[in-house]
Amino acid sequence: MATVRLLTDIEAAADPRVAAVFADIRATRQSDFVNNFWRALACQPDVLEATWARLKVVMAPGALDPLTKELLYIAVSATNGCSYCVHSHTAAARAKGLTDAQHAEFLAVLGMAAQTNQLVTALQVPVDAEFQVQT
Amino acid sequence: MATVRLLTDIEAAADPRVAAVFADIRATRQSDFVNNFWRALACQPDVLEATWARLKVVMAPGALDPLTKELLYIAVSATNGCSYCVHSHTAAARAKGLTDAQHAEFLAVLGMAAQTNQLVTALQVPVDAEFQVQT
Amino acid sequence: MATVRLLTDIEAAADPRVAAVFADIRATRQSDFVNNFWRALACQPDVLEATWARLKVVMAPGALDPLTKELLYIAVSATNGCSYCVHSHTAAARAKGLTDAQHAEFLAVLGMAAQTNQLVTALQVPVDAEFQVQT
Amino acid sequence: MATVRLLTDIEAAADPRVAAVFADIRATRQSDFVNNFWRALACQPDVLEATWARLKVVMAPGALDPLTKELLYIAVSATNGCSYCVHSHTAAARAKGLTDAQHAEFLAVLGMAAQTNQLVTALQVPVDAEFQVQT
Amino acid sequence: MATVRLLTDIEAAADPRVAAVFADIRATRQSDFVNNFWRALACQPDVLEATWARLKVVMAPGALDPLTKELLYIAVSATNGCSYCVHSHTAAARAKGLTDAQHAEFLAVLGMAAQTNQLVTALQVPVDAEFQVQT
Amino acid sequence: MATVRLLTDIEAAADPRVAAVFADIRATRQSDFVNNFWRALACQPDVLEATWARLKVVMAPGALDPLTKELLYIAVSATNGCSYCVHSHTAAARAKGLTDAQHAEFLAVLGMAAQTNQLVTALQVPVDAEFQVQT
Structure with a gap:
């Protein structure tokens, strides 16, 4: 139903930048689950990297x-x-x-x-x- | 600039329902200041009463x-x-x-x-x- | 404060398309007053004509x-x-x-x-x- | 699909406050149908009561x-x-x-x-x- | 799921105004596909005609x-x-x-x-x- | 009118992080003008830095x-x-x-x-x- 394809883990693994973000999501959240938002954004690695990098900072305890x-x-x-x-x-x-x-x-x-x-x-x-x- | 008149304290005092809400706002907040939202809403006493009664409950500590x-x-x-x-x-x-x-x-x-x-x-x-x- | 200039009546009169819309607004509303929305839109005669033509139909009694x-x-x-x-x-x-x-x-x-x-x-x-x- | 559970009639009957609101909705509307909005809100009886009480007044003929x-x-x-x-x-x-x-x-x-x-x-x-x- | 019925081609053909708009959509887009927006709007021929007429102008190259x-x-x-x-x-x-x-x-x-x-x-x-x- | 103070150039110069962002805005835009958005955001240097860094990338030609x-x-x-x-x-x-x-x-x-x-x-x-x- 998305306007872009949702990347599977296999597809994500094929792009080092996407793979790195997915790995960091899993490590940060201590969970193997990567939700659809990141799978959709993975079609645009620049936006994916910038969004995750900022979200990680913003949502951290402070x-x-x-x-x-x-x-x-x-x-x-x-x-x-x-x-x-x-x-x-x-x-x-x-x-x-x-x-x-x-x-x-x-x-x-x-x-x-x-x-x-x-x-x-x-x-x-x-x-x-x-x-x-x-x- | 409002689409209705903002009631002054003298005008508010002339309507017992408005006067009662303004008095309760002052007592609850322990301040003489009644801000423009309530002065605008005072043109419609029913809406004023219902809005203040609910806001007071909703914003209380809980x-x-x-x-x-x-x-x-x-x-x-x-x-x-x-x-x-x-x-x-x-x-x-x-x-x-x-x-x-x-x-x-x-x-x-x-x-x-x-x-x-x-x-x-x-x-x-x-x-x-x-x-x-x-x- | 607008992002375009608001046309005065003299400026509006200089463009036949704008002049015609302003005249029809005055005739339809039976008032000489033309409010700022139309004076701002007058910078773009195509949009002005289309918007007024449709608004006149839509807001008529029905x-x-x-x-x-x-x-x-x-x-x-x-x-x-x-x-x-x-x-x-x-x-x-x-x-x-x-x-x-x-x-x-x-x-x-x-x-x-x-x-x-x-x-x-x-x-x-x-x-x-x-x-x-x-x- | 809701972010809370939708209460069934049996569950609603178990909470006197929810039961009273559901009964009043049915009496007011002269219909047995209680739509999902109220079944979702029923998880929060305070919000349910306040919302229904006000809606009933606001939507009445006037x-x-x-x-x-x-x-x-x-x-x-x-x-x-x-x-x-x-x-x-x-x-x-x-x-x-x-x-x-x-x-x-x-x-x-x-x-x-x-x-x-x-x-x-x-x-x-x-x-x-x-x-x-x-x- | 719409709040109105979506007209089929057979139903659209039964109303000359709707039929004319559907024909113009097909001719303009050089495609037989008429998407659901127009099929929903077809219940209101006035709105259908006005919307399509304006959209066609607005989205044309310029x-x-x-x-x-x-x-x-x-x-x-x-x-x-x-x-x-x-x-x-x-x-x-x-x-x-x-x-x-x-x-x-x-x-x-x-x-x-x-x-x-x-x-x-x-x-x-x-x-x-x-x-x-x-x- | 803002909910925070708008920093003047003198105040901005007092915080090295704010000063650096203001200098980069001026260099990037080749203009001495720093608009109020950045002066308001300067009260929160973290948000200022992150917002400017990303905006600069996003709005660049591509x-x-x-x-x-x-x-x-x-x-x-x-x-x-x-x-x-x-x-x-x-x-x-x-x-x-x-x-x-x-x-x-x-x-x-x-x-x-x-x-x-x-x-x-x-x-x-x-x-x-x-x-x-x-x-």
């Missing part, structure tokens, strides 16, 4: 914990209507410990934000001076 | 901490392109302790999510069976 | 009344985050009789739809067989 | 008729790209009497609005002073 | 070459999350000569644009005076 | 010419409603030779794509088997 990063990822993905991304990052959030109670509150915040975004835009509310950053 | 909820709110708002909401919730996140290091990682995740959402959609990647919920 | 059409226009515009369009079509809806009570319910529906759209997408709810059209 | 409300709902849902919501609310609009002639005009307005939203945004047209609300 | 137009079409469609449109216009771009190297760069630009759009919106960057059109 | 890349950038930005990005990339496209005739056709394609995206989504048209990639 000032924000990994679960919070996954929730932010789902929030953007749901708002953009990206079905694949909602599925893959919800699975990732669960693997990182998302509880049902957290998921319920997460959904409530997402719904609330979408609702008030819509109201604000329909009302064209001007930004309060209090919210402006002092420069 | 299984997710208040700062995480604010970050999720900004994530949805930025993706929806709601300028007002990005301003107001970034200010709220700062008030709840958002550090520059957290903000930097937050921005990195938001940018990455938008980028991979776009790639996934342009490639029409099919959902892996591994991401499906067992029912 | 199986749906003109106020309902304006409300639908605002609904799409708010969801797309088009500030200009929300302003212009809210003004048009008011000119066509939109009451405050109708506006309140309109806002409530818009907010509710945005909220449930977001929940459905975050939950990836599959379409019920009952909603499928029989073919 | 200053706007029920068919107009359904059309607005589809307009937002189509613009947000919510496939499920377009299906469910188009089915609801038909059940409330939407004719083919109305559907054709509805589609024409939706297409036109999306097109001019895009043109306005690409041109960055400034809002006319005439559209500003007097305060 | 100051921009046909392949560039297809790429722009995919860019808008991917950003709007329109799965069907991404599929149909990617197929069309390939038929017009899109190479894998061009597709790779195209994907990279789309991903980059989505990412910086998101960062700009989250940061609410004000427009530089240098980017304003002189009027 | 299988697609630089003007086509700018047009694709505007197409995504307009669809996402990113006002700043539409302004900055329209200015960049003009600097790279965009003519009025090309701009007119560009606008026509963008408007058409937005319109048919909306129709397709409202109609939920299923993807034709002919558009599927063989795997």
Whole structure:
């Protein structure tokens, strides 16, 4: 159903750049599973390398914990209507410990934000001076 | 600039339902400041009451901490392109302790999510069976 | 602030195609006012002609009344985050009789739809067989 | 395919809060059919209760008729790209009497609005002073 | 799965307006294939005629070459999350000569644009005076 | 108006990483002008470095010419409603030779794509088997 072919492991092994990214995905995640996103992107090795290299840095633990990063990822993905991304990052959030109670509150915040975004835009509310950053 | 009038405190005081919501906003937030969103929504008391009642519950501390909820709110708002909401919730996140290091990682995740959402959609990647919920 | 120049009436008069569209806008609306959208589009006479010709047909009274059409226009515009369009079509809806009570319910529906759209997408709810059209 | 399990009637009956919402959906709609949105949301009883309680109020007849409300709902849902919501609310609009002639005009307005939203945004047209609300 | 029936060739032949559009699509494209978009739109002959008439003009070779137009079409469609449109216009771009190297760069630009759009919106960057059109 | 401070040249010079990026922007573009996007991003040196490094590669001439890349950038930005990005990339496209005739056709394609995206989504048209990639 993709607009490009999804590379199998055999095909991926035939291109050293793709093979290296797939190997690093497996090592980083400590799992043999390479999901379809990377198999689709493998048709374009430049984009594959750049995307994986940056994602690995961005999603690593830091000032924000990994679960919070996954929730932010789902929030953007749901708002953009990206079905694949909602599925893959919800699975990732669960693997990182998302509880049902957290998921319920997460959904409530997402719904609330979408609702008030819509109201604000329909009302064209001007930004309060209090919210402006002092420069 | 709004498509409705923003109610002043004097006008809000003239409608008991609006006055009650404004009073509860001030009590809940322990601040005299009522931002423009509520002043715009005050033209429609039913919507004002329902929105505030639900927002108060949704944004209260729970299984997710208040700062995480604010970050999720900004994530949805930025993706929806709601300028007002990005301003107001970034200010709220700062008030709840958002550090520059957290903000930097937050921005990195938001940018990455938008980028991979776009790639996934342009490639029409099919959902892996591994991401499906067992029912 | 536009990315093209907004044509003045004097400039519009200099191009017969633009002049004809501006004259038809004034005759159709029975008003001398030509709003900025048309003045911006006037830099591209082909697009101007095609857009006005189609808009005139689409927004004319028919199986749906003109106020309902304006409300639908605002609904799409708010969801797309088009500030200009929300302003212009809210003004048009008011000119066509939109009451405050109708506006309140309109806002409530818009907010509710945005909220449930977001929940459905975050939950990836599959379409019920009952909603499928029989073919 | 959802990111949560869809509750069956037997499972719904096991949770009094879910059971009460499902019973009210059936009573309000005078139909035994409970669509997947509610079965997915049932995993989060708080969100289920709040969403149904508000939807019931918002979609009830009032200053706007029920068919107009359904059309607005589809307009937002189509613009947000919510496939499920377009299906469910188009089915609801038909059940409330939407004719083919109305559907054709509805589609024409939706297409036109999306097109001019895009043109306005690409041109960055400034809002006319005439559209500003007097305060 | 559509919200309307997709007209077969036999049904299309029964309505002279639909038949004329289908014949012109076949003649213009020099192919017997009429894709589902037109079969769905055929339920609304007015919208079908207007859409095809305009599309034929807009996508014809001109100051921009046909392949560039297809790429722009995919860019808008991917950003709007329109799965069907991404599929149909990617197929069309390939038929017009899109190479894998061009597709790779195209994907990279789309991903980059989505990412910086998101960062700009989250940061609410004000427009530089240098980017304003002189009027 | 931004949610972060825009760094001046003096402030940028104080951070070696920011200074290096600003110097490379100036050298690459052969212009002293550093636009606000980079001044806002400079508050987060990691994101600044990663974004500039990737943008420089992505927008360089390759299988697609630089003007086509700018047009694709505007197409995504307009669809996402990113006002700043539409302004900055329209200015960049003009600097790279965009003519009025090309701009007119560009606008026509963008408007058409937005319109048919909306129709397709409202109609939920299923993807034709002919558009599927063989795997």
